[in-house]
Amino acid sequence: MDIIRSIRRFSRKQENHIKGEREIHISPDTLLVINGSWQLRLVPLSDLDSLITLSANSFALRDFTDIEITMNQRSTIDLKHGWDFMQRGITKLKNILEGLPEPQFSSEDYMMLYTTIYNMCTQNPPHNYSQQLYDKYREAFEVYITTMVLPSLREKHDEFMLRELVKRWSNHKVMIRWLSRLFHFLDRYFIARKSLPNLNEVGLTCFCDQIDQEREGEQIDRALLKNVLDIFVEIGMGSMDKYENDFEDAMLKDIAAYYSCKASNWILEDSYPDYMLKAEKCLKREKDRVSHYLHSSSVTKLLEVEDLSRMYRLFSKIPRGLDPVANIFKQHVTAEGTALVKQAEDAASNKKVFVRKVIELHDKYLAYVNNCFQNSTLFHKALKEAFELFCNKGVTGSSSTELLATFCDDILKKGGSEKFSDDAIEEMLEKVVKLLAYISDKDSFAELYRIKLARRLLFGNSANDEHERSVLTKLKQQYGGQFTSKMERMVTDLTLARENQASFEEYLSNNPIANPGIDLTVTVLTTGFWPSYKSFDLNLPAEMVRCVEVFEEFYQTKTKHRNLTWLYSLGTCNINGNFEQKTIELVVTTYQASALLLFNASDRLSYQEIMTQLNLSDDDVVRLLHSISCAKYKILNKEPSTKTIFPTDVFEFNSKFTDKMRRIKIPLPPVDEKKKIIEDVDKDRRYAIDASIVRIMKSHKVLAHQQLVVECLQQLGRIFKPDVKAIKKRIEDLISREYLERDKDNPNFYKYLA
Incomplete structure (x- = not known):
């Protein structure tokens, strides 16, 4: 209680002299801390976290003898003297971290260093050194990194460098x-008031500052920086999380602030051309910089600072100022x-x-157009023209339409090379449809897509019916109902075919005598909507002939006005091969099954005998025999x-x-359909040109040749780009068929004949 009375006695005497509260030692091991309400608490000096929270809102008693307390007037600390004292403490800390012989910090050491900073920050101006101390705090880290950390890393290589980096990073923290x-x-008062980066952030961003120094032209060790950053990439083991979260995020924030400051000054000082020259540099x-030491994934993020947006805003103020910018963008x-x-x-x-890389490229530059160029039609046009230039080139013998159709097929069929979530598939298909806008021969894509869709549907390889309908909806919205009408009917046909098959099975269950004894599934398709397939009068084995007869009898009960044409080239069969070692189920085509079943009646058959009995062409016989004897x-x-x-x-059954x-599946080598596809597309184009000419002439009644050609090109340009010679040829054909006639007075004009 004597201490308490002395404190109160002291407080009454010094009340007018104390501004806030102070920190005063009670003993070498303990502080007596007093707040503004004169409430007391004892704090052990060993508790560093508690000690450093002492501030201007509390004080403690220091150096008492026999209850007598004195308080000397505090002298002003100049910056050099104060920082020299702090430097000795920082040097001691570095030595301890380096493992050099140095006594550990005592409680008195901690308090003296903390109190020095406190005193230098609370002195009256011009002796308040908060800003200078903040700068010197950062400088201390920079000196530490350049004089101790970087040299130690330069000396190490491979595993030793990695170990040294781990050690240095640990010491740095x-x-x-x-x-x-x-x-x-500084953190609690000066930094909070000035909204500056806190002390932890300053320490952690010193590494990024090395890059800023290089931006300003200072020489840095690029090779060393690359080695260090490679560690961030490598420890991710395929993931860029470590690089992005631990380094790149902080770097990009610094870069944005750096260039924001630079750009603000350039706008004030430079002309438009000078500004753009600096931005380009x-x-x-x-x-x-990316090529020298950063990871390649950083390049787009580095260039996505607001320079493009600022450039757009600047040049938009100049009459036609955006035209050259859009042209550069296109190039x-x-x-x-x-x-x-x-x-x-x-x-x-x-x-x-x-294809995936092209999609990524489109995503990237479409984002620039929408965000940096404010969704400008001028830049949308530049993007469209650029993609049209290279998207129609094709790669390694495959046209762009073939590439896109194959890409879609791989996504939509079962067992594709890559697995995507439903949302990812929808997003990918949406992007393919956008890319298709740049393809000139969209009708070729439609035909190729239709052929691949037919295979997915007929052979049960479609992964998801909803995705199939979804892509058709997207295509229909973009290119009209005519573009997708056949494909939509194909999907509908499959739904009706399933219902038809269910009726057939019910028919067999009600007529057991009619059952052929073989499981039979028949898919009825509508002529005209599906791709055209070769139809041969294949001589089926007797077992299969009975199946055909039974289904035709059933189909007559449903409709008497439709004829069935059997496409055996699309059929598949499951047959049992009774070999010496074991029976194996063979999944084969109808052609292959028919050839194999011939050997139930004969041990050896010549090529000519097989061709005669099956009634197939040479090409088809060669393909099927090769698949079951040479593959x-x-x-x-x-x-x-x-x-x-x-x-x-000569051929014989291989019983061994x-x-x-x-169970094995024996594929039949595919037929090269490119020639047939080209013929089918040309045929459809002739019909499309004829229809367009007739529509135009029906509307105008009389029209000049050149105007008719221009309007025809405009109508058909969304789907394909017809050749002017082809249009002229179709006009002549329509004249010969008396849809049009030339004007007798002016041969360059045509008349429509109703």
Whole structure:
């Protein structure tokens, strides 16, 4: 209680002299802390976190003897003297971190260093050194990194460098923790008032400042920076999370602030051309910087500072000032796309990878148009023209329409090369439809897509009916009902075919005598909507003939006005092969099954005998015999034993054939359909041109040749670009068929004949 009375006695005497409260030691191990309401608490000096929270709102008693308390007037500390004292403490801390012989910090050491900062920050101006101490705090880290950390890393290589980096990073965090506590008064008052980065952030961003120094032209060790940043990438083990979260995020914030400041000054000081010249140089340097030491994934983010938006706003104020900018944008996008095409050609890479890269390129520059260029129609036009230039080139012998159709097929069919979520599939299909806008021969895409859709539907390879309908809806919205009408009817046909099959099975259950004894599934298609397929009068085995007869009898009960044309080339069969070692189920085409079943009645058959009994063409016989005698699964033995089928060959059943699987699928080599597709597309184009000419002439009645050609090109341009010669040829054909006639007085004019 004597201490308490002395404090109160002291407080009454000194009340007018104390501004706020102070920190005063009670003993070498304890502080007596007093707040503004004269409430007391004891704080052990060993509790560093508690000690450094002392502030101007509390004080403690220091140096008492026999209850007598004295308080000397505090002298002013100049910046040099105060910082020299702090430097000795920082040097001691560095030595401890480096493992050099140095006594540990005592409680008195902590309090003296903290109190020095506190006193220098609370002195009356001009002796309040808060800003200078904040700057010197940052400088202390920079000196530490450049004089101790970087040299130690330069000396190490490979695993030793990694170990040194881990050690240095750990030491760096310890140094941040210690110094931020000693400078804590800055954080609580000066930094909070000035809205500056806190002490922890200052310590952590010193590494990024090395890059800023290089931007300003200072020489830094680029190779060392690259080695350090490579560690961020490598420890992610395929993920960029470590690089992005631990380094890139902080770097991008610094860059945005750096260029924001630069750009603000340039706008005030420079003309438009000078400003753009500086911006262009900065963009080039950032690309160079990525190539030297940053990861390649940083390049787009570095260039996505607000320079493009600012450029757009500046040039939009000049009459037609955006025209050259849009032209440069178009040239740049064209160059990027052409480089992708060349890269794919040189590497003969996976074509699906190429399509994905084109989609990513489109996403990137479409975002620029929408965000940086404010959704400008001028830049949308530039983007469209750029993509039209390289998207129609094709890659490694495949047209752009084939690439897109194959890409869609891989996404939509079961067992595609990549697995996507439903949302990802929808997003990908949406982007493909957007890309299709840049393709000139959209009708070729439609035909290719229709053929692949037919295979997915007929062979049960479609992964999801909803996705199939979704992509057709997207295409219909973009290019009209005529574009997708056949494909939509194909999907409808499959739904009706399932219902028809259910009725057939019910028919068989009600007529057991009619049952052929073979499980039969028939898909009835509507002529005209599906791709055209070759139809041969294949001589079926007797078992299959009975199946056909039963289904036709059933179909007559449903309708008497439709004829069935059997497309055996699309059929599949499951048959059992009774081999010596075991029975194996063979999944084959109807052609292959018919050929194999011939060997139930004969042990050996010649090529000519097989062709005669099946009633197939030479090409089809060669394909099917090659698939079952020369390919992976040799169900038939061939004499002579060559890899090529000749008309003089003889075949016999391979009873010794075996396989580790109980069920195998024997594919039939695909037919090259490119020639047929081209013919079908040309045929459809003739019909489309005829229809367009008739519509135009029906509307105008009389029209000049040149005007008719122009209007025809405009009508058909959304789907394909017809050749002017082809239009002229179709006009002549319509004249010969008496849909049109030439004006007798002026041959350059045509009249429509009702």
